[in-house]
Amino acid sequence: MLVVAVPASAKSLQRAIIYIRVSTEREEMQSPEQQRYSCEQYAKRNGIKIVGEPVEDLDLSGTSSSKRQISAIIGRVRSGEANIVLVWKWSRFGRNIRESQVNLHELEKAGGRLIAATEDYDTDTYHGRFSRDNMLLVADLQAGIIGATWQEAHDRRHRAGLPHTGQARFGYMRCPDCRRKEDAPEQFHHCRSCDGVLVVDPVRGPALGEAYERYVAGASISGIARDMKERGIRSLSGAVMKPSAWQNVMDSGFAAGLIRWRGPEFRRLHGRAAKKPDTYDNWAPGRHVALISMDVWEAYKKLRQNPATIPWSTEAKYAYSGLLRCAAVDEAGAKCNRRMTASALIRSNGGAGMKLFRCPGIAMKECSGVTITLKRLDSATLAWLGEFARGADMGLLAMKRSARRAQAESDIPSVRADIAAAQSKRKKLLDLYLKDLVSEDDYRETMEQLAASLASMENRLAVLEVDTGEGIVPTAADFGKLLDLWPRMTPDEQRAALSRVVAFIEIEKTPGKQYNRISIVPRWEVAT
Structure with missing residues (x-):
């Protein structure tokens, strides 16, 4: 490892933002705590000041949220808040080599530098940049190998009628004869008693079967969750299971004796967050014992997959x-x-x-909870809209944001021009490919590079538009129009209009018999 000596005078000027990313989809899972510790120790050894709290992207591989986090960090560097972004490894700054290189380029354009705490190379030199790029290539290769290896293991288990892993699932457990490996506690030795097939959990299994029966009979998932909590039924980790947790367990179909997985098309279409039965295209009989009949499972699927049967309107x-x-x-x-x-x-x-609004945690006895009447909400909202219609606090808001707005407004035209140029280049490239003037390999490689660059620029533009308040902070006249139209709008129309200017409304519990406090949080305050 090449350790770079930094002069004391330069060290005092070094300010870093720690960026932590954990992806469980393809890359190795290094805990955020370990990443943070490594970065903090590096900063301590090299006299670098850490700015603010570390920015964490947990399990956001490839999502727009992750990309916008990086764009926001680069914006902070551009504004002078920091001049270094500190990561655990080079590969943390993008989901693949192309995205990492685009992010690096944008960071360097903003006047910043990326440092990897455990892969410390002097990237001001040719050899240092070569070493960094090699590490990115190695990480990309390792991710691909890991992904292919896992896919082969999953395919093998599916053919054997087993789920992805041999870990216990809610309602099921490893048999009493199973033993964990000493050198890898997350894995089990081959067990001759069960041959890796999960057996029914004597407590959670019957509870899960009952939950299906009650749901199919018309019981609400909230009522089921509440009753199970009172009976002491907990998750595998011992936590109270909320309605959404029960729904996720039931959606898996494991209790019906099935295992499921997605093919490439459904993975692209639905992603990892979707859990409902109709978001999976592969179902097969498992070797484990079913807790419910197929008739119950089909009835459950019908209730989950046919929202059109819901008798109430979806309007607010x-x-x-x-x-x-x-x-x-x-x-x-x-x-x-x-x-x-x-x-x-x-x-x-x-x-x-x-009409009353209340915290759902009250029913689950997880929160002392607050309540508020619709009448008081209406009064508070109309008063809030009236203040802005009269121009209250508009001057203060303008002063607070003027510096950031001016900088953002000067940058937006150039970013939009870059986006237009990239879109034009992409269109021209497609024309050349369709005329057989560009090979398929060159076309695909260049299109991938353009897509990565375009995504970075679009995220940069989104951050700048937030800084300008474009489309976020209405004028006093806009508030006046909304206040005038409010009595003639339907509740659904009021909800749509209010969500354009309000991020959320907090209801705070007050002591004694005082009214609970209503705090309306404007959308532009959250954006800043």
Whole structure:
């Protein structure tokens, strides 16, 4: 390893942002804690000041969220907040070699430098850049080999009627005779008793079968989750299972004696986040014992795959649907932050009562919870819109953002011009390929490079547009129009309009018999 000596005067000027990325899809899984420790130790040894908290992208391989994080970091470097981005390995700065090189180029254009704490080369020299590029090539090769090896292992297990891994699943467990390997505790020795086939968990198994039966009979998943919590049924890690966790377990179809996996087309179409049965194209009988009949499984799938049978409208019933957040604080000082939902009417003296929103954590007894009436929300919202319609705080907001806006506005035209040039180049390349003037290999390679560059520029533009407040901060006149139209709008129209200017509304619990506090958070404050 080449260690670069940095003069003391230069060290005092070095400011770094730590960037951590963990991908479980293709690359090795190095914990974020270890990545952070390595980066902090490197900074300490070399007199580099860490700026702010590390930026973490956990399990976001290839997503737009991950790309925008990097674009935002480069923007911070461009603004002078830092001049170094510190990563664990070179390969952390992109999902493949082309994306890494594009990100490196953008960072260097912004006046920054990338340093890998465990692969420290002086990239100001030709040999250093050569070593860095070689490390990126090696990481790309290793990722491909790992992916191919895992795919072969998965195919082999599927042919044997086994799931991807031999780890326990909810409702099932390894047999009592199974033993873990001492040198690799996450793996098991071959067991002659079960031959790697999971057996029914005597506690969780019957509970899972019951959950299917109740769901098919018309019970809500929330009610099932609440009852199972009261009975002490927990996840494999011992945590309380929320409704979404129960739904994910049931969607897998493992309890019906099935194993599932996606082919390449469905992986591209649905990604890793989708869990519902209709997002998988490969189903096969497993060797494990089924907990439910195929009739129950088919009934379950029908309920999950046919949203058209839902009898209620998908339009928002209230202007605040999805916008309310519970701000109750637990004993450890952590904020609940659950989305609040509409509840039944509060009836008093036989009257119609008032519409109420409450924290869903109350029903699960996981949160002391807060409640708020629709009437108070309407009053607070109209008052908030009225303040901005009168121009309140607009001057202060303009002063706060003027410096960033000016810089962003000066950069946007050049970035848009670069995007237009890249799009034009891509179109011309396609024309040449269709006329057989460019080989298929050259066409594909150049198109991949253009796609990576274009994605980087588009993410850069998105960050700049946020900085300018373009499309985010309305004028006082805009607020006045919204305030005037509000009484004549349907709840769904009010919800759509409100979401353009409001990021979320926090409801904070207050002591005694005081009204709970309503805090409306503007979208532009979250954007900054």
